[in-house]
Amino acid sequence: MAELKLTGARKSFANIDVLHGIDLAVKDGEFVVFVGPSGCGKSTLLRVIAGLENVTSGEVLIDGERVTHLPASERGLAMVFQSYALYPHMSVAKNMAFALENMGLKPAEIQARVARAAAMLRLTDYLDRKPKALSGGQRQRVAIGRAIVRDPKIFLFDEPLSNLDAELRVATRKELAALHAKLGGTMIYVTHDQVEAMTLADRIVVLNAGRIEQVGTPLELYNRPSNAFVAGFIGSPRMNFLPAVVTSDDGTLRLTVGERELELPRTASGLVAGARVTLGIRPEHIDVASDTGMLGATVDLVEQLGGEAFIYASAPGLPQITLRQDGQSQFHRGDAIAIRFAADHLHIFDATTGAALARP
Amino acid sequence: MSDAPTAARPQPGMAAGALARVAVLPVGLALRVLDPPMRWLQRAIGVRRMAYVFLLPNFAFFGLFVFLPIGINIVFSVTGGTALFPSERPYVGAEQFAYLFDCGSYLDPSSCREDHFWRGVANTTKFVVFQVTAMVLFSLITALVLNMKIRGRGFFRAVYFFPVLLSPVVVALIWKWILQRDGLLNAAITTLGGQKILFFVDPGWAMFWAVFVSVWAHMGFYTLILLAGLQAIPADLYEAAEMDATPRWRVLTRITLPLLWPNMIVVIVLALIKGAQTFDEVFVLTGGGPGTATLMVVQYIYETGFASQVQNFGLAAAASVVLGLVLFVLTLLQFAAARRKEI
Numbered sequence: 001m002a003e004l005k006l007t008g009a010r011k012s013f014a015n016i017d018v019l020h021g022i023d024l025a026v027k028d029g030e031f032v033v034f035v036g037p038s039g040c041g042k043s044t045l046l047r048v049i050a051g052l053e054n055v056t057s058g059e060v061l062i063d064g065e066r067v068t069h070l071p072a073s074e075r076g077l078a079m080v081f082q083s084y085a086l087y088p089h090m091s092v093a094k095n096m097a098f099a100l101e102n103m104g105l106k107p108a109e110i111q112a113r114v115a116r117a118a119a120m121l122r123l124t125d126y127l128d129r130k131p132k133a134l135s136g137g138q139r140q141r142v143a144i145g146r147a148i149v150r151d152p153k154i155f156l157f158d159e160p161l162s163n164l165d166a167e168l169r170v171a172t173r174k175e176l177a178a179l180h181a182k183l184g185g186t187m188i189y190v191t192h193d194q195v196e197a198m199t200l201a202d203r204i205v206v207l208n209a210g211r212i213e214q215v216g217t218p219l220e221l222y223n224r225p226s227n228a229f230v231a232g233f234i235g236s237p238r239m240n241f242l243p244a245v246v247t248s249d250d251g252t253l254r255l256t257v258g259e260r261e262l263e264l265p266r267t268a269s270g271l272v273a274g275a276r277v278t279l280g281i282r283p284e285h286i287d288v289a290s291d292t293g294m295l296g297a298t299v300d301l302v303e304q305l306g307g308e309a310f311i312y313a314s315a316p317g318l319p320q321i322t323l324r325q326d327g328q329s330q331f332h333r334g335d336a337i338a339i340r341f342a343a344d345h346l347h348i349f350d351a352t353t354g355a356a357l358a359r360p
Numbered sequence: 361m362s363d364a365p366t367a368a369r370p371q372p373g374m375a376a377g378a379l380a381r382v383a384v385l386p387v388g389l390a391l392r393v394l395d396p397p398m399r400w401l402q403r404a405i406g407v408r409r410m411a412y413v414f415l416l417p418n419f420a421f422f423g424l425f426v427f428l429p430i431g432i433n434i435v436f437s438v439t440g441g442t443a444l445f446p447s448e449r450p451y452v453g454a455e456q457f458a459y460l461f462d463c464g465s466y467l468d469p470s471s472c473r474e475d476h477f478w479r480g481v482a483n484t485t486k487f488v489v490f491q492v493t494a495m496v497l498f499s500l501i502t503a504l505v506l507n508m509k510i511r512g513r514g515f516f517r518a519v520y521f522f523p524v525l526l527s528p529v530v531v532a533l534i535w536k537w538i539l540q541r542d543g544l545l546n547a548a549i550t551t552l553g554g555q556k557i558l559f560f561v562d563p564g565w566a567m568f569w570a571v572f573v574s575v576w577a578h579m580g581f582y583t584l585i586l587l588a589g590l591q592a593i594p595a596d597l598y599e600a601a602e603m604d605a606t607p608r609w610r611v612l613t614r615i616t617l618p619l620l621w622p623n624m625i626v627v628i629v630l631a632l633i634k635g636a637q638t639f640d641e642v643f644v645l646t647g648g649g650p651g652t653a654t655l656m657v658v659q660y661i662y663e664t665g666f667a668s669q670v671q672n673f674g675l676a677a678a679a680s681v682v683l684g685l686v687l688f689v690l691t692l693l694q695f696a697a698a699r700r701k702e703i
Contacts, residue, residue: 050603051602052599052602052603071602072599072602072603073602073603073604073605073606074605077603078603079599079600079603081596081599081600083594083596085594085596085597085599085600086600087597087600087615088619089618089619098604098606098614099603099604099605099606102604102605102606102607102610103605146600146604150604
């Protein structure tokens with residue numbers, strides 16, 4: 001177990017900057033998830049931590065010790081690769097023992113560690129098999145086992161579930177969470193799947209175009225995103241973003257949204273009449289209103305999931321709005337509905353920079 | 361009006377398109393001519409039998425230039441005399457083979473009735489052992505180096521492959537000019553104050569250069585096979601090995617070589633087959649000499665069948681059959697190796 005600290009970590013390939021000065025501290029025993037869209041630099045950041053890529057500038061510290069220029073082999077970290085990266089010509093036991101042999105441990109110690117990890121990961125019956133004779137989930141467990149046996153300072157996971165089917169992904173996700181609870185090691189996990197991030201992380205680091213957008217607990221990011229990017233990335237279906245214009249801010253904030261005026265019983269700093277903003281509201285914070293005085297919309301599509309339903313509706317002058325309803329919806333395509341925003345869950349973002357101006 | 365000259369200027373793409381259309385014209389014509397009879401044939405014999413119709417030209421070609429000569433060779437090996445036409449040759453059964461294999465001791469060629477054949481066998485065996493060992497070793501080292509991120513990698517890959525494109529005779533002539541008594545190498549040696557070495561007079565040197573030139577000429581091909589194998593090893597295995605703190609030597613012996621082994625087997629067996637067939641390079645380089653020091657089996661066959669005053673087709677054919685059987689076994693080995701490629 002160890003702490004990790006990155007200060008001003010930059011990475012460029014040729015003349016292309018991939019990481020623009022990352023500052024981050026990961027606490028001992030913490031499960032931190034890097035999340036972001038493809039190409040945001042999350043895997044590069046993980047590889048920089050691992051030592052598989054060198055930083056162009058900045059520092060990497062593990063337990064306060066500078067490891068910036070140490071090769072991967074000397075950092076004492078373990079990594080689980082997206083492709084598993086199991087040695088195809090070695091048995092499961094050999095795969096797990098390989099790093100221990102490199103460390104010069106005695107055969108009895110190696111055997112004990114492998115047996116312990118195999119029991120923990122339900123791999124005891126497969127120790128003599130080659131990786132090609134295993135299922136995707138079993139291979140992934142071997143890859144995790146290979147990391148566990150080394151008792152590394154930090155576990156690094158590079159999109160470890162992305163090659164598994166949906167059902168197995170959910171099951172392995174739960175196993176990973178249980179494993180972290182049991183081992184208590186520092187874990188850094190890269191994914192583009194915000195559900196994995198939300199369910200596994202103690203803290204999430206949201207990355208975009210090589211920069212950290214926000215760091216926080218899953219619910220902090222969900223409830224109080226610091227900008228429109230984080231608000232849009234965290235949560236499924238994503239938050240609705242509606243263009244709005246401030247009409248007045250005299251203790252009560254008034255906004256024009258589409259063809260309607262909205263009144264919010266709070267204010268936001270720096271907002272003046274005429275300012276253009278983006279209103280953010282999550283699908284579960286929009287209700288279908290019984291009165292017709294609210295925003296009028298037409299149902300474009302209804303997705304019935306059994307326990308919940310998503311309604312996609314259009315309102316004049318606004319982008320399509322997504323609503324979530326508990327249970328099953330009685331609405332159909334083409335129905336006229338009135339919708340109401342839960343005022344205390346409205347987010348206001350700067351229309352240009354996306355920065356949060358007012359949060360619930 | 362100002363656009364007119366531009367519009368009239370021929371575009372490179374247009375020219376290529378026109379050229380391609382002209383090039384495929386005969387094909388289109390042939391297809392149009394062949395279409396009605398092929399349709400008629402398909403109706404007559406059914407779709408499934410049409411496969412054999414399409415295979416027929418290849419079978420005919422292969423039969424005429426491969427199977428028929430093999431058959432003729434076998435006929436020659438069991439007949440005697442000096443006549444060329446099989447019908448005029450008397451049947452002698454296994455007499456030619458008995459003559460070939462009539463030895464006091466197979467380890468001592470001079471105790472054999474046909475000592476040149478056994479000297480050829482001994483030389484070829486020695487040549488193959490040294491050549492295949494050197495070939496695999498140097499191809500492997502070269503492939504490992506060319507697989508690294510070195511400056512000018514593309515250039516070096518081309519350079520190492522270049523000798524493969526040369527005719528064996530050209531290769532041998534180039535090295536003959538370098539190695540002969542007044543060749544480049546002796547010029548360099550004497551310039552440095554040394555004595556001339558008569559490379560083609562000393563049996564040891566002659567065999568050494570025969571092996572060296574053969575390795576030089578063919579190494580590029582085997583390097584390419586091994587390089588392809590190295591590139592097929594996923595990069596993340598090396599990253600996993602790095603994370604596992606694997607020393608470099610152990611990466612080579614525990615990861616690279618085991619994963620490259622299927623390609624190595626192919627290289628070893630192919631090199632064995634090529635080595636056993638060696639003729640032209642060594643023949644032009646040393647003429648089989650000094651004496652019979654670099655006489656190979658194929659050279660023996662050539663000389664017995666065609667170059668000696670009494671052309672003994674039967675004996676040459678029998679030796680060919682023996683060599684053919686050895687090559688057949690080696691080819692089976694290669695097939696088995698290729699089938700085992702999957703890890």
